[in-house]
Amino acid sequence: MAGEIPIAYRNSSSSPDWLNKGDNAWQMTSATFVGMQSMPGLVILYGSIVKKKWAINSAFMALYAFAAVWICWVIWAYNMSFGDRLLPFWGKASPALGQSFLVAQSELTATTLRYHNGSLEAAMLHPFYPAATMVYFQCMFATITIIILAGSLLGRMNIKAWMAFVPLWITFSYTICAFSLWGGGAGLLWLGWTGFNGGDPYSANIFDSSVAVLNTHICASTSLLVWTLLDVFFFGKPSVIGAVQGMITGLVCITPGGGLVQGWAAIVMGMLSGSIPWYTMMVLHKKWSFMQKIDDTLGVFHTHAVAGFLGGTTTGLFAEPVLCNLFLSIPDSRGAFYGGDGASQFGRQIAGALFIIAWNIIITSIICVLVSLVLPLRISDEQLLIGDDAVHGEEAYAIWAGELNDITHHDERRHSGIAVGVTQNI
Numbered sequence: 001m002a003g004e005i006p007i008a009y010r011n012s013s014s015s016p017d018w019l020n021k022g023d024n025a026w027q028m029t030s031a032t033f034v035g036m037q038s039m040p041g042l043v044i045l046y047g048s049i050v051k052k053k054w055a056i057n058s059a060f061m062a063l064y065a066f067a068a069v070w071i072c073w074v075i076w077a078y079n080m081s082f083g084d085r086l087l088p089f090w091g092k093a094s095p096a097l098g099q100s101f102l103v104a105q106s107e108l109t110a111t112t113l114r115y116h117n118g119s120l121e122a123a124m125l126h127p128f129y130p131a132a133t134m135v136y137f138q139c140m141f142a143t144i145t146i147i148i149l150a151g152s153l154l155g156r157m158n159i160k161a162w163m164a165f166v167p168l169w170i171t172f173s174y175t176i177c178a179f180s181l182w183g184g185g186a187g188l189l190w191l192g193w194t195g196f197n198g199g200d201p202y203s204a205n206i207f208d209s210s211v212a213v214l215n216t217h218i219c220a221s222t223s224l225l226v227w228t229l230l231d232v233f234f235f236g237k238p239s240v241i242g243a244v245q246g247m248i249t250g251l252v253c254i255t256p257g258g259g260l261v262q263g264w265a266a267i268v269m270g271m272l273s274g275s276i277p278w279y280t281m282m283v284l285h286k287k288w289s290f291m292q293k294i295d296d297t298l299g300v301f302h303t304h305a306v307a308g309f310l311g312g313t314t315t316g317l318f319a320e321p322v323l324c325n326l327f328l329s330i331p332d333s334r335g336a337f338y339g340g341d342g343a344s345q346f347g348r349q350i351a352g353a354l355f356i357i358a359w360n361i362i363i364t365s366i367i368c369v370l371v372s373l374v375l376p377l378r379i380s381d382e383q384l385l386i387g388d389d390a391v392h393g394e395e396a397y398a399i400w401a402g403e404l405n406d407i408t409h410h411d412e413r414r415h416s417g418i419a420v421g422v423t424q425n426i
Contacts, residue, residue, distance in 0.1 A: 031137040038062065042148070046059055053388055054155040065150060066147065074139075078138065090176050105131070106127045106134040156297060165371055173363045209259065214266075226246065226271055227243060245303055248307075262320050312350075333345065
């Protein structure tokens with residue numbers, strides 16, 4: 001009818017019955033918080049924490065990954081992660097682009113669980129917002145995962161090999177992990193993690209979202225303080241980069257159980273995440289010859305692998321029964337600390353973590369071998385010596401440093417230094 005108001009602008013009675021505008025708004029806000037960690041968060045952090053000669057390359061690795069994952073995600077990877085089952089640990093590849101899919105109610109088919117006899121154990125989750133919102137939220141997880149991985153490769157990996165590696169890793173590693181488990185800029189990371197954990201319950205309720213946000217800050221603060229105190233006690237001075245590492249390990253550790261544990265447990269998890277990764281990075285890494293062979297630019301193994309394993313296992317210990325029943329569809333879920341069936345849950349947490357570790361080691365190694373058949377994985381010695389100017393024909397901060405030169409000409413006389421590392425302090 002001419003002059004009729006479009007459906008999107010009518011009152012709430014015209015909206016679908018399943019739509020909760022509050023949930024939808026919070027989920028999109030949470031997704032944006034998570035996205036801020038990647039772009040501009042980690043783009044800025046990587047570009048500022050490394051030496052000047054690697055600032056452009058490091059920032060570009062993050063920027064490229066953010067864009068590449070988006071395209072992979074909407075064309076095939078979202079449904080491989082959260083769509084219909086193809087294999088026990090993998091979903092069917094299909095686009096998430098059509099309006100009929102995107103404006104319909106979101107559903108997570110992999111959350112349907114059945115007993116061995118085929119009877120229903122847990123029904124499928126249907127969040128109260130459209131699929132487009134879920135695609136956006138989960139894409140932000142995928143982007144930051146691969147960008148975090150980039151932190152271990154800054155100033156090391158050939159940029160062309162990285163461009164090939166990103167879509168392959170998202171397709172064959174991330175999607176399987178997501179399907180099987182879930183069915184200086186640093187401040188942006190902290191704020192962004194509010195979206196990680198606050199958005200995980202898939203609704204803006206007064207229970208899990210609120211508890212998750214609170215626990216996120218409790219654990220991160222505790223971890224930062226513990227890491228800093230250890231630096232002061234053993235090295236005589238606090239380290240700003242060390243404090244950032246402690247913040248990150250706390251955020252990583254609390255992520256699996258943000259809405260499932262009590263505040264005191266968040267403090268305990270923060271104490272563990274501020275001390276155990278500190279030990280593996282500052283002590284074990286320097287003493288164990290095997291660890292010294294690992295070329296990990298920003299210590300991602302310690303801040304994310306070690307802290308992530310801690311988070312998964314301690315969630316299996318401290319998951320509180322009442323909070324579990326508010327969030328999880330499986331009845332009587334609890335951590336081992338609360339007795340009952342908690343011990344088996346703790347075992348499942350460890351098994352899940354070990355599966356992810358094993359799968360990523362195998363698949364990442366295969367992808368690297370395949371890419372190396374076409375492109376060199378590692379930056380050449382000449383590029384290592386020169387940095388951004390050799391890789392991109394550009395230099396960071398050239399205007400402000402009075403070093404601006406004709407970008408079509410590389411003056412090799414300016415590159416007489418010896419490469420001794422990538423970051424300023426690490």
